[in-house]
Amino acid sequence: MSDTSDREDRIYRMVQRFYELGNEDPVLAPVFAAAITDWPGHFRIVADFWSHALYGSGRYRGHPFPVHMHLDFGPEAFDAWLKAFTQAVAEILTPLEAQNALGRARHMTESFRVGLFPFTLADGTPSRMPPKT
Numbered sequence: 080m081s082d083t084s085d086r087e088d089r090i091y092r093m094v095q096r097f098y099e100l101g102n103e104d105p106v107l108a109p110v111f112a113a114a115i116t117d118w119p120g121h122f123r124i125v126a127d128f129w130s131h132a133l134y135g136s137g138r139y140r141g142h143p144f145p146v147h148m149h150l151d152f153g154p155e156a157f158d159a160w161l162k163a164f165t166q167a168v169a170e171i172l173t174p175l176e177a178q179n180a181l182g183r184a185r186h187m188t189e190s191f192r193v194g195l196f197p198f199t200l201a202d203g204t205p206s207r208m209p210p211k212t
């Protein structure tokens with residue numbers, strides 16, 4: 080196998096593993112189940128995203144943020160997402176890929192958190208809506 084197909088194969092397997100772990104998580108599983116019907120198609124899109132994020136492969140040209148706007152999840156989903164992702168990259172990617180992917184993922188979870196939950200309630204919880212006055 081060439082280096083490129085090795086690495087594409089590794090990225091795809093990492094994405095499969097991520098969703099295997101995510102589907103065992105009580106917070107993430109229902110969010111995934113409600114939105115994802117074509118699993119292989121979804122794995123392909125997300126693997127293309129990571130291929131582009133890690134290697135600038137040009138395989139992904141979409142915009143992840145708007146895709147997440149209509150999803151029904153709370154701010155606690157970010158920790159669960161990062162936990163599953165951290166494990167999946169550690170198990171399957173090379174150490175350098177894992178480190179780069181995690182850096183990118185932390186940055187994106189932070190942007191999603193700020194973009195999707197721009198308000199803070201009186202108890203400090205991030206919220207999609209402003210506090211009721």
Ligand code: HEM
Pocket residue numbers: 107110111114115124125128141142143146147150152156157160183184187188191
């Ligand atoms: C709370 C955390 C997250 C949850 C619950 C979540 C859930 C989902 C779901 C359900 C979809 C499929 C949406 C659909 O096809 O209608 C999706 C798509 C996607 N997610 Fe996430 N996600 C989260 C965070 C992230 C982060 C941090 C990244 C990147 C670092 C990411 C990258 C992607 C990508 C690339 C897609 C495909 C976008 C496209 O179709 O072009 N997600 N996510």
